[in-house]
Amino acid sequence: xxxxxxxxxxxxxxxxxxxxxxxxxxxxxxxVIASRMVGQPLPEFDAKPAMPGQPGAATAxxxxxxxxxxxxxxxxxxxxxxxxxxxxxxxxxGADIGGIAVHDSTPELARFLAENGNPYSRxxxxxxxxxxxxxxxxxxxxxFVVDGKGVIVYQHxxxxxEEDIPRLLAMLGKAx
Amino acid sequence: xKLKATILAVLLLAAPAMAQDYADEALPNPQQEAQAxxxxxxxxxxxxQGQPISGSNADLAGDMRRLIRERIAAGDSPDEVRSWLxxxxxxxxxxxxxxxxxxxxxxxxxxxxxxxxxxxxxRRLKRKKD
Numbered sequence: 001x002x003x004x005x006x007x008x009x010x011x012x013x014x015x016x017x018x019x020x021x022x023x024x025x026x027x028x029x030x031x032v033i034a035s036r037m038v039g040q041p042l043p044e045f046d047a048k049p050a051m052p053g054q055p056g057a058a059t060a061x062x063x064x065x066x067x068x069x070x071x072x073x074x075x076x077x078x079x080x081x082x083x084x085x086x087x088x089x090x091x092x093x094g095a096d097i098g099g100i101a102v103h104d105s106t107p108e109l110a111r112f113l114a115e116n117g118n119p120y121s122r123x124x125x126x127x128x129x130x131x132x133x134x135x136x137x138x139x140x141x142x143x144f145v146v147d148g149k150g151v152i153v154y155q156h157x158x159x160x161x162e163e164d165i166p167r168l169l170a171m172l173g174k175a176x
Numbered sequence: 177x178k179l180k181a182t183i184l185a186v187l188l189l190a191a192p193a194m195a196q197d198y199a200d201e202a203l204p205n206p207q208q209e210a211q212a213x214x215x216x217x218x219x220x221x222x223x224x225q226g227q228p229i230s231g232s233n234a235d236l237a238g239d240m241r242r243l244i245r246e247r248i249a250a251g252d253s254p255d256e257v258r259s260w261l262x263x264x265x266x267x268x269x270x271x272x273x274x275x276x277x278x279x280x281x282x283x284x285x286x287x288x289x290x291x292x293x294x295x296x297x298x299r300r301l302k303r304k305k306d
Contacts, residue, residue, distance in 0.1 A: 033222050033266065033268060033269070034266070035264065036265060036266050103235045128239050128242055129236055129238075129239030129240075130239070132236070133236075133243060134264070136265050136266075138223065138265065
């Protein structure tokens with residue numbers, strides 16, 4: 001009797017496997033790729049100033065003891081426009097926000113900031129996506145929380161919404 | 177004067193072509209280029225996730241191709257570059273599963289299935305002989 005069951009076992013296992021594959025093909029996962037850099041020190045990067053009169057962004061700027069937000073964005077990124085008012089509120093609450101603009105140019109950024117406002121204390125032009133890849137960032141917008149020692153403590157993927165504000169402020173040590 | 181201006185204009189026009197952009201340009205060393213391309217075929221584009229970066233038009237995929245070519249040209253081995261990308265984006269970024277405790281079943285199951293199959297067939301044949 002046991003032998004009979006044993007003979008069916010490979011068939012049942014195979015069937016199970018095909019069911020898993022079939023379901024996997026039917027519902028392709030849109031994987032959110034979280035950075036492995038969370039919990040790690042900021043990688044070395046040096047993004048040149050994007051705007052005249054505003055500094056660029058480099059690793060050393062995030063190691064001076066003050067926790068900061070690091071926002072990866074672009075002037076061509078539609079959801080980034082939605083996010084700016086939230087960043088403005090964070091700034092008003094005392095958050096320091098550094099910006100990394102990917103695949104962008106100074107004139108395009110100037111237009112974007114004039115239209116939407118500028119919540120950034122510094123903006124670096126990320127040439128060739130070097131900083132973005134160093135952060136393990138897979139898209140725009142993304143927001144990293146960097147503690148005063150230059151360690152990435154949190155990654156927010158996608159647009160910062162109203163509900164995210166208290167959490168981000170708490171992480172910066174600023175209660176609302 | 178006019179000649180100078182013409183030369184300058186030609187140089188300016190040619191500048192983008194002269195600047196090496198390894199996102200889409202082959203490395204001068206064919207062996208290194210082959211290594212780089214083989215690696216690109218097995219790195220997942222993090223924007224359009226079903227594609228390797230070698231066949232993706234996403235800007236970020238181009239950036240990764242450029243970095244891979246630069247690192248290979250600087251003497252890094254393809255495995256070092258792969259590990260570096262995994263350290264940023266996790267295992268998901270590589271189409272080639274690494275051998276480590278979490279992936280052991282992946283490597284062992286085919287072996288076990290083969291051994292089990294041989295065992296079953298062997299038993300069958302033996303019984304027939306008896």
